[in-house]
Amino acid sequence: MTEYHLKTPLSGADVERLAAGDVVFLTGRIYTARDKAHARMRQSGSPISLQGAALYHCGPIIKEGRVLSAGPTTSGRMARYTDEILSSGVRAIIGKGGVPGEPFRGRAVYLAFPGGCGAAAAQQLKVCGVHLQELGMAESMWDFEAKDFGPMIVAVDKHGGDLYRDVRASAQKTLTD
Amino acid sequence: MRALQKAETSLPSWVLQRIEDAARQETSQIAKSHLEFMLENVRIAERTRLPLCQDTGLPIFRVQMGRDLRLDFDLHEAVAEGVRVATEQIPLRPNAVDPLTRKNSGNNTGLGMPDIILDMVDGAGLTLTAFPKGAGSENMSLVGMLNPADDPFDFILRTVAERAANACPPLFLGIGLGGTFDLAARLAKRALFNMPGSSPEELKLLARVNRLGIGPMGLGGDTTALGVRIERALCHTASLPVAINFQCWAHRSATEVIR
Numbered sequence: 001m002t003e004y005h006l007k008t009p010l011s012g013a014d015v016e017r018l019a020a021g022d023v024v025f026l027t028g029r030i031y032t033a034r035d036k037a038h039a040r041m042r043q044s045g046s047p048i049s050l051q052g053a054a055l056y057h058c059g060p061i062i063k064e065g066r067v068l069s070a071g072p073t074t075s076g077r078m079a080r081y082t083d084e085i086l087s088s089g090v091r092a093i094i095g096k097g098g099v100p101g102e103p104f105r106g107r108a109v110y111l112a113f114p115g116g117c118g119a120a121a122a123q124q125l126k127v128c129g130v131h132l133q134e135l136g137m138a139e140s141m142w143d144f145e146a147k148d149f150g151p152m153i154v155a156v157d158k159h160g161g162d163l164y165r166d167v168r169a170s171a172q173k174t175l176t177d
Numbered sequence: 178m179r180a181l182q183k184a185e186t187s188l189p190s191w192v193l194q195r196i197e198d199a200a201r202q203e204t205s206q207i208a209k210s211h212l213e214f215m216l217e218n219v220r221i222a223e224r225t226r227l228p229l230c231q232d233t234g235l236p237i238f239r240v241q242m243g244r245d246l247r248l249d250f251d252l253h254e255a256v257a258e259g260v261r262v263a264t265e266q267i268p269l270r271p272n273a274v275d276p277l278t279r280k281n282s283g284n285n286t287g288l289g290m291p292d293i294i295l296d297m298v299d300g301a302g303l304t305l306t307a308f309p310k311g312a313g314s315e316n317m318s319l320v321g322m323l324n325p326a327d328d329p330f331d332f333i334l335r336t337v338a339e340r341a342a343n344a345c346p347p348l349f350l351g352i353g354l355g356g357t358f359d360l361a362a363r364l365a366k367r368a369l370f371n372m373p374g375s376s377p378e379e380l381k382l383l384a385r386v387n388r389l390g391i392g393p394m395g396l397g398g399d400t401t402a403l404g405v406r407i408e409r410a411l412c413h414t415a416s417l418p419v420a421i422n423f424q425c426w427a428h429r430s431a432t433e434v435i436r
Contacts, residue, residue: 001206021207061231061270068268069231074313074343096394097313097343114214115313115345115394116427118231119222136281138231138270151214153207153396164342167397171338171389 005148009052010091018109018154020161025150026111029128029143030094032058034073036139037132038081041088047131047141050088054111057095059138060125061118067125067144069118072096075110098155101162110156112163113149124149180307181236181263183431185228188219191373192403192428199347199400208398212347215393215426226267230427233269234309236260236291239370245301256293256305257286272312294366303435308370314423317344320353320362323417329354330382336421337386337402342395345425349373349404350386353420356410364408365422372428374406382407393426404428 001021006014008028018024031048033041033055057078060070075095078085082103085093091108093099096115104110113121124147131141155163193216200212222229238256242248261284263269273290274281282290317340321332333352341348349372353364368374383405392398403426412418 023210059231059270061228061233061268063268069228069233069270071231073232074316076343096345098395112394112396114211114218116230116311116425117214117218119225119227119229120214120218121231122227123221136271138272151210153211155396163396167342167391167395168338170397171391174389175334175338 008054008146010054011052015091015109015158018157019159020154020157020163022154023150024111024152024154025148026054026146026152027148028146030054030056030146030149032056032060032140032142032144034059034139035077036135037141038078038085040132040135042081042084046088048143050085050090053090054092054094055085055090056144057093060122060142062127062137062142065127067122067127070121070125071118072113072115075099094152098164101156101165104156104158105160106158109154109158111152112155113152121149178259178263178266180305180431180433181259181269181309182267184307184309184429185233185267185269186222186226188229188427189430193219195403196347196426199403203399205392205398207396208392208400211393211396212400228267228269230311231270232311232313233267233272234311234429235272236285237308237310238291239294239296239306239308241296241298241304243300243302244297246303253291253293256291260284260286260291304432305435306370306430306432308430311425314344314348314425317341317423318365318421320358320418320420322358323419325415325417327417329417329419330385332419333382333421334385334389338389338391340423341389341391341401344423345427346391346395346402347393347400347426348402349424349428350402350406351422351424352405352407353418353422354407354409355412356418357412358418360410361418361420362422364410365420368406368408369422369424369428370430371408372406373404376407379405379407
């Protein structure tokens with residue numbers, strides 16, 4: 001369990017050394033996207049370059065350009081888009097609850113930000129801009145400047161490590177014992 | 178409005194106590210640091226008076242109304258007005274959308290919202306509990322129409338094992354046992370209002386859930402649930418309805434006695 005402080009956009013080498021269970025803090029731009037932004041990107045592509053990007057499953061509360069609360073939303077709803085999002089160059093998906101880990105192999109990491117911690121997350125984020133604003137506050141693609149955003153746990157790494165899978169398997173074993 | 182403000186920016190002291198106790202006893206380092214960060218998050222929310230979670234939920238309320246009380250106004254409309262003011266002032270995230278068009282009403286009220294559970298009680302008082310309910314945990318909730326030969330606790334454990342990670346554990350589990358399809362669901366919601374439980378069955382189920390090892394946010398640990406409450410009703414001799422209403426660690430609720 002190593003602690004890393006990384007800058008975005010992430011390099012291939014950044015992602016290479018992360019292992020499931022490590023702790024990560026990110027500084028630099030991160031972009032939010034949830035249900036509607038994903039559907040829109042599938043239809044007409046991303047409004048910004050996602051090369052090396054950290055994509056955050058989050059529907060924040062923003063007022064007058066200030067981030068008031070911005071914790072992660074359930075990533076499972078966006079699982080159907082994982083493969084194409086990673087193909088667009090995203091190297092880290094941030095969220096909570098996890099998504100199936102297979103598409104991450106050899107490509108990217110999934111970082112778990114503690115769910116329900118919107119007030120703490122907001123302290124580490126500033127608004128730089130917004131895309132797809134017509135989708136509404138929660139569904140817009142917010143462009144945030146993050147300062148030491150975390151703590152996040154590497155829940156899925158690019159080498160096949162997957163904490164959710166291991167925990168689920170162990171719970172199933174307890175059920176059948 | 179005042180009840181919502183309190184509910185959205187702080188947690189009841191017994192909830193905080195349970196998280197603190199769990200943080201102290203956790204043996205997994207990841208789990209312990211998650212629980213400590215959750216407590217830190219609540220302190221920040223209280224200090225800044227901002228919503229502790231960006232999912233400020235759907236507006237759910239329980240109103241306990243004295244039988245001797247006569248209201249000369251529309252209770253539903255009065256609560257809705259409070260929700261609209263709270264949405265603007267706290268502020269809350271506008272979450273309420275039409276189920277088909279997905280169009281957002283913009284103020285968390287409209288068709289069927291707020292949802293008010295009304296109980297008649299003795300006296301002439303009016304007590305209102307705000308219980309904003311986020312989607313992460315609500316989405317994982319389930320009603321099962323079991324065969325009376327089935328074990329309802331096995332069903333609950335299998336459901337929790339499969340779904341808990343997405344519901345922001347450590348959880349509070351509201352269980353509705355018996356009744357009908359819809360009554361079971363309402364009992365499960367009531368169980369969340371009446372949390373925590375302390376009967377032998379409730380404590381046994383809590384211990385079994387925690388043995389699953391799902392842990393905070395599904396990343397493993399000793400703390401999968403912080404409370405279980407079971408509400409029951411008679412059911413048909415041929416039925417066994419079981420409802421599980423998941424509640425995330427942020428068991429937000431605040432009560433105002435209205436004079």
